[in-house]
Every structure is written in structure tokens, then in C-alpha cells.
Amino acid sequence: MSDKANLGPSPSSGPTLRPTISSGDSHNWTELLYFLNNTLPECQIELSDDVRRVALFVLYLAIFVMGLVENFLVIWVNWRRAGQAGLLNFYVLHMAFADLGIVLSLPVWMLEVTLDYTWLWGDFSCRFIHYFYFVNMYSSIFFLVCLSIDRYVTLTGTSASWQRRQHQVRRVVCASVWVLSAILPLPEVVHIRLMGTLEPVCLFLAPFETHDKWILAVTLSASIFGFLLPFFLIAIFNVLTAWRLHQTEQPESRRHSLLVGAYVVVFVVCWLPYHLTLLLLTLNATHITLHCYLVNVLYFFYDIADCFSMLHCVVNPILYNFLSQSFRGRLMSAVVHYLPKVQARAGRHASSSSSSTQHSIIIIKEGAQPTAAGPQPPSLNVQAPETSPVSTVPFLTAS
Numbered sequence: 001m002s003d004k005a006n007l008g009p010s011p012s013s014g015p016t017l018r019p020t021i022s023s024g025d026s027h028n029w030t031e032l033l034y035f036l037n038n039t040l041p042e043c044q045i046e047l048s049d050d051v052r053r054v055a056l057f058v059l060y061l062a063i064f065v066m067g068l069v070e071n072f073l074v075i076w077v078n079w080r081r082a083g084q085a086g087l088l089n090f091y092v093l094h095m096a097f098a099d100l101g102i103v104l105s106l107p108v109w110m111l112e113v114t115l116d117y118t119w120l121w122g123d124f125s126c127r128f129i130h131y132f133y134f135v136n137m138y139s140s141i142f143f144l145v146c147l148s149i150d151r152y153v154t155l156t157g158t159s160a161s162w163q164r165r166q167h168q169v170r171r172v173v174c175a176s177v178w179v180l181s182a183i184l185p186l187p188e189v190v191h192i193r194l195m196g197t198l199e200p201v202c203l204f205l206a207p208f209e210t211h212d213k214w215i216l217a218v219t220l221s222a223s224i225f226g227f228l229l230p231f232f233l234i235a236i237f238n239v240l241t242a243w244r245l246h247q248t249e250q251p252e253s254r255r256h257s258l259l260v261g262a263y264v265v266v267f268v269v270c271w272l273p274y275h276l277t278l279l280l281l282t283l284n285a286t287h288i289t290l291h292c293y294l295v296n297v298l299y300f301f302y303d304i305a306d307c308f309s310m311l312h313c314v315v316n317p318i319l320y321n322f323l324s325q326s327f328r329g330r331l332m333s334a335v336v337h338y339l340p341k342v343q344a345r346a347g348r349h350a351s352s353s354s355s356s357t358q359h360s361i362i363i364i365k366e367g368a369q370p371t372a373a374g375p376q377p378p379s380l381n382v383q384a385p386e387t388s389p390v391s392t393v394p395f396l397t398a399s
Contacts, residue, residue: 052300052303052304053113053114053116055304056113056303056304056307057110057113057114059304059307059308060106060109060110060113060307060310061110063103063106063307063310063311063313063314064103064106064107064110066314067099067100067102067103067106067310067313067314067317068100068103068104070314070317070318070321070322071096071097071099071100071103071313071317072100073317073321073331074092074093074096074317074321075093075096075097075100076334077321077327077330077331077334078092078093078096078321079093080330080334090167090170090171090174091143091146091147091150091170091174092143092147092320092321094139094143094174094177094178095139095140095143095144095147095316095320096316096317098136098137098139098140098143098181099136099140099312099313099316099317100313101132101133101135101136101139102133102136102137102140102310102313103313105129105132105133105136106310108121108129109307117201118199118200118201119194119200119201119202120200122194123193123194126192126193126194126202127189127192127193130185130188130189130192130202131185131189134181134184134185134188134189135178135181135182135185136181137226138180138181138184138185138225138226139177139178139181140312140313140316141226141230141271142177142180142181142230143174143177144230144234144263144267144316145230145233145234146170146173146174146177147320148233148234148237148238148241148263149233149237150170151237151238151241152237152238152240152241152244154166155241155244155245156244184221184225187217187218187221188204188218191204191205191206191214192204192205193205204218212285212286215282215285215286216282216283216286216287219278219279219282222275222278223275223278223279226271226275227271227272227275230267231264231267231268231271234263234264234267235264238260238261238263238264239260239264241260242256242257242260242261245257245260259319259323262319263319266312266315266319267312270308270309270311270312270315271309271312273305273308273309274305274306274308274309277298277301277302277305278302280298281295281298281299281302284298
């Protein structure tokens with residue numbers, strides 16, 4: 001995400017600073033490595049690297065399995081109704097693709113941890129995989145921002161012009177998010193390279209003369225665009241949404257407001273430890289001097305905080321999809337649709353069997369709309385009662 005390679009092993013910029021030095025290299029790598037390695041003070045704390053590697057491997061594996069299943073289901077269910085994309089479905093679908101991209105890169109980081117941060121996939125993959133990870137990471141965060149803004153704008157915007165143009169606006173916004181996410185990682189990726197021969201490592205190596213400036217610039221860029229600015233927008237618009245929901249005085253408005261607050265809390269819990277650790281280590285290497293024991297602890301837990309930030313790939317599908325009764329209903333309908341025996345039995349007994357009638361009622365209740373209802377007019381995907389002026393739970397999650 002930023003200058004991770006210079007701060008120790010990490011999934012996004014990889015390995016420790018132990019490359020084999022090439023005598024013909026244009027950079028003064030000996031001085032550079034001496035400078036970087038001496039940013040870590042001499043006092044030591046007994047922290048087991050083996051324990052850290054095992055913990056990282058287990059975390060990566062758990063996130064990979066859960067994230068792969070959850071995001072695949074989200075894409076599958078929402079893709080089936082792509083032509084009826086409503087308030088959240090369009091952004092949720094794109095966010096699921098971004099989270100799935102992050103999840104698909106995890107096997108590389110798992111193997112890198114197992115191999116003690118040795119990179120075995122060549123120079124091209126050294127840059128491409130990191131770039132692929134960065135693009136999807138920024139996209140996932142930016143789509144969270146889009147969801148927060150779109151929820152509030154749609155809740156308060158009643159003009160006919162917005163109703164006509166909202167789907168077109170969302171398509172333009174999604175395209176812009178992918179373009180911006182493809183541009184932001186370029187200053188870092190162009191300086192990532194493969195070093196060493198016997199034990200090759202993938203490192204961020206800027207020109208030696210301006211190396212500390214590059215570290216600070218890339219770290220600040222990641223912190224601003226990857227956390228501070230998104231957090232500010234997510235917090236502001238979710239608070240405004242919760243306040244607007246509270247004004248409706250509906251019976252479940254309190255629970256819905258808590259759900260909106262959970263969006264903000266989860267974002268902070270996932271990303272704040274990583275960005276705080278990264279910023280402290282970067283400043284310690286360039287501008288300030290931290291206590292040596294604190295620096296050792298930060299270096300030790302840096303990779304764990306980095307891995308922990310990827311939990312958003314697991315939590316996002318739950319918060320924005322699986323908590324929605326409408327999504328669960330559509331998921332059930334999709335599963336039933338691909339079960340030939342159940343589908344045939346339901347067709348044979350549709351007119352006479354009370355059990356199949358009860359089953360179809362459950363599907364309708366869960367999904368809010370039966371598939372036999374025919375084409376529906378554009379709506380905000382609000383599944384609230386007809387007398388309710390403002391949407392509720394399906395408004396806050398994918399519907």
C-alpha cells in the first residue's frame with residue numbers, strides 16, 4: 001500500500017531487507033541497506049519470528065477461504081439481477097470484484113511467508129502482483145465511500161432530475177473509481193524491483209539520494225487516500241444517514257442507526273492499526289526517534305496489522321449483503337433455481353401442494369419480490385412497507 005518493503009516483510013511489498021548486492025548496480029545498495037537496517041535500534045525484544053509466520057499463514061488462509069466464498073456468492077447473486085441494479089447493488093457488485101481481487105492475491109503472500117519472504121515468481125510478477133493488489137485495495141475502499149455518499153444522497157434527493165440520471169451517474173462514478181485506483185499505485189510500483197539471485201526478494205527501492213523522501217511521500221499518499229480522506233467521508237455521510245433515519249421515528253430506526261455506525265467502526269478497526277504502524281515506522285526512519293522497544297514491537301506486529309486490514313474482504317460481504325433479508329432471499333432463490341429436483345418438484349405441485357406453496361411464500365418473504373412478478377419499474381430497492389416514507393434495513397444493505 002505504501003513503502004512496505006522498507007519496513008519489513010509484508011504482503012504488499014514483501015520481504016525483509018536482505019538482498020544479495022550486485023556489484024554492477026547503479027545504486028549504492030551497500031549504503032542504502034546500511035541506512036535502512038540501522039533505523040532499527042540495537043535493543044532487542046524476545047519475539048519469535050516463527051510464531052509470527054505461523055500466525056500470518058493462518059490469518060491469510062482463513063481470509064482467503066472465507067473471502068473467496070463470500071465474495072463469489074455476492075457477485076453471483078447480484079450479477080443475476082445486474083439489469084435491475086438499484087441503490088446499493090451496483091456499488092456492492094464492483095466492491096465485491098475488488099475484494100475478490102485482493103483475496104486472489106493472498107496465496108502469493110501465504111507462500112512468501114512460508115518461504116521466509118523469498119520471491120520465486122520473477123521480476124514481472126514482482127511488480128504486477130503488487131500493482132494488482134494496490135488497484136483492488138484502493139477500489140474496495142473507494143466503493144465504500146461511494147456507498148456511504150449514495151445512501152445519503154438517495155435518501156434525501158427527491159428531484160426528478162436525480163431520479164432520471166442516478167443510474168448513469170453511478171456508472172460514471174464506478175468507472176472513475178477504477179481509473180483513479182489504477183493511477184494511485186504507479187509512483188510506488190515503478191520503484192518495486194526484484195533483488196538478489198540465491199534468495200530473491202521483492203523490494204521498493206527508490207534512488208538512494210531521495211530514498212527517504214520517496215518513503216515519506218508514498219506513505220503519506222497511502223495514508224491520505226487509503227484512510228484519512230475515505231474515513232472522513234464515510235464517517236460524515238453515515239452520521240448524516242443515521243440522523244436522517246432517527247428523524248423518521250420508525251420502530252427499527254435505532255437498530256438501523258447502529259448498523260450505519262458499524263460501517264464506520266469496521267473501517268476504522270481494519271485500517272487504523274496498519275496506517276498508524278506504517279506512519280510511525282516511516283517517521284522513525286526519516287524524521288523522529290522512537291523508543292527502541294516500541295520500534296521493535298512495531299516492526300514485529302507490522303505484518304500482522306497489514307494482514308488484519310484484509311479482513312475487510314470478509315466483513316464487507318457480511319455487512320453489505322448477508323445482513324440483508326432481501327439478499328438472503330435472493331440467495332435462497334438462486335440456490336433453489338439451480339437444484340433441478342427441487343425445481344421440478346415445485347413445478348409439479350405448484351397448484352396443489354401446500355408444502356410447495358409454503359416454500360414459495362418463504363422465498364417471497366425473503367426476497368421481497370417473486371421472480372414471477374415480471375419486470376419491475378426502477379426503484380430505490382427499498383423493501384419497507386408501502387406506508388413507510390423512508391427505507392430501512394434493505395436500504396442500508398444490498399437489496
